[in-house]
Amino acid sequence: MILYRYINRQLFMTTVVVTFVLVMVLVSGRFIKYLAEAAVGDIAADALFMIMAFRMPEFLQMILPLSLYIAVLLVLGRMYVDNEMVVLKACGISEGSLMRAMALPVLVTTAVIALFSLYVTPKGDAEVARLFEEQKGRSVLELLTPGRFHVRGSDDGYRATYAESLNRKDEALEGVFLSEFRLAASEEETTELVTVWAQRGKVTEAYGMSYLELVDGYQYQGRPGDADFRKVHFERALIRIGREQGTVRAPKTRSWDTTELMASPSNEARAELQWRLSLIGIVPVMALAAIPLARVNPRQGRFGKLIPAVLIYMFYMGLLLVMRSAISDAPADEVPPYLSMIWIHVLAMLLVLGLYLVPAWWARRRYTRGMSA
Structure with a gap:
C-alpha cells in the first residue's frame, strides 16, 4: 500500500x-x-x-x-x-x-x-x-608516553615515571626517571622517598611479575625533609612495576x-x-x-x-x-x-x-x- x-x-x-x-x-x-x-x-x-x-x-x-x-x-x-x-x-x-x-x-x-x-x-x-x-595488568612502562610524566597512586604511596625517549628498535626507554613516595603504614615506620635515574630501561617478566630492568644508573633513598640521603650506583637493577599475573576479577x-x-x-x-x-x-x-x-x-x-x-x-x-x-x-x-x-x-x-x-x-x-x- x-x-x-x-x-x-x-x-x-x-x-x-x-x-x-x-x-x-x-x-x-x-x-x-x-x-x-x-x-x-x-x-x-x-x-x-x-x-x-x-x-x-x-x-x-x-x-x-x-x-x-x-x-x-x-x-x-x-x-x-x-x-x-x-x-x-x-x-x-x-x-x-x-x-x-x-x-x-x-x-x-x-x-x-x-x-x-x-x-x-x-x-x-x-x-x-x-x-x-x-x-x-599492564606495566607503567607499557603505558608510558616518552617526554611526559606518568603518575600513579595507591594506598601505600605514589610513583612518578618519566622517560626522555623510546628506542623502538631495542624496545627500551632511554633516560628513565622514577620517583616513588612510600607512605608510612604505621607510626613505627617512616615515610621514604626513593628516586632512580638510569640510562636505559626495559620490561622483563619473571616469576609471574613484571619488572623494569634498569642499566647504568643511580638510586637516591631517604626521608623527605632530611639531608641524609643514600646514593647508590648500579650497573643493573630490577624494579617491580607490575602485579602478579593470573588474578582476573x-x-x-x-x-x-x-x-x-x-x-x-x-x-x-x-x-x-x-x-x-x-x-x-x-x-x-x-x-x-x-x-x-x-x-x-x-x-x-x-x-x-x-x-x-x-x-x-x-x-x-x-x-x-x-x-x-x-x-x-x-x-x-x-x-x-x-x-x-x-x-x-x-x-x-x-x-x-x-x-x-x-x-x-x-x-x-x-x-x-x-x-x-
Whole structure:
C-alpha cells in the first residue's frame, strides 16, 4: 500500500537521523571520558577505539527505542500540522491502520534490540571488561608516553615515571626517571622517598611479575625533609612495576550470557535478565503510545507535545532502572512479588490504553452534551 510505504520511509529516515544525533552525543561524552583516562596513562591509546567499538551495541540498544519513539512523534506530528492526517481520516484511515503501517519498522527495531540485548551487548561488555583487566595488568612502562610524566597512586604511596625517549628498535626507554613516595603504614615506620635515574630501561617478566630492568644508573633513598640521603650506583637493577599475573576479577552479571542469567538464582542475575527483556518490550509499548501523543493541531506545531512525550519515556525508563536496583539490592531468597519489572510494563500499557480511550470518551461526552443542549 502506498500509505504504508510513505510512512515507513518517513519513519526510517527520521529514525536514522535521530539515532545519529543521539549516538554522537552519547559517544562523544564517553569518548572524552576514556580519552582523559588514556591521557593520564590509565589505559593505552591503542585500546581506546576497541573499547568504544565493543560499547557501541550497548549505546544502540538504549538509543534505538527512543529514536523510533521520537521518529513516530515527529512524522505523525508533521502529518497533523500539514493536515495530512485530516485527509487520511476523512478517507477512512483509522489509528488501527496507522498501527499496521508502523508494524514493520517496529518489528525490525524490536528484533535488532533483542539481538543486541540478549546476545551482542553481553559479548561486548565481556570484551570491554577483559580489555580493562589487561590495562590494569599492564606495566607503567607499557603505558608510558616518552617526554611526559606518568603518575600513579595507591594506598601505600605514589610513583612518578618519566622517560626522555623510546628506542623502538631495542624496545627500551632511554633516560628513565622514577620517583616513588612510600607512605608510612604505621607510626613505627617512616615515610621514604626513593628516586632512580638510569640510562636505559626495559620490561622483563619473571616469576609471574613484571619488572623494569634498569642499566647504568643511580638510586637516591631517604626521608623527605632530611639531608641524609643514600646514593647508590648500579650497573643493573630490577624494579617491580607490575602485579602478579593470573588474578582476573570475576565478570559482572552484565557480561553474562542470557542462558547463564536464566540458570542463576541470584538477584543480580534476575534483575539483569528482566532488564534485557524490558529493553525489548519497551519498543512496541512506546510506539503505541506515540500515536495518540502525536496528535497536535496546526497552531501547536509538530513539536507541541514532544517534550511531554519525551518526559513520559524518561519516567518509564527511570522506573525500570529503579526497579532493577531494587531487585539487585533485595536480600537473597526474599524478593517479594511486587519487585518485578512486569508491573511497570503493565502500568505503561494501562497508560497507553488510557491515551486511546480517554480522548474518545471525552469526545463522545462533549457530543452527547451538545446534542442534549
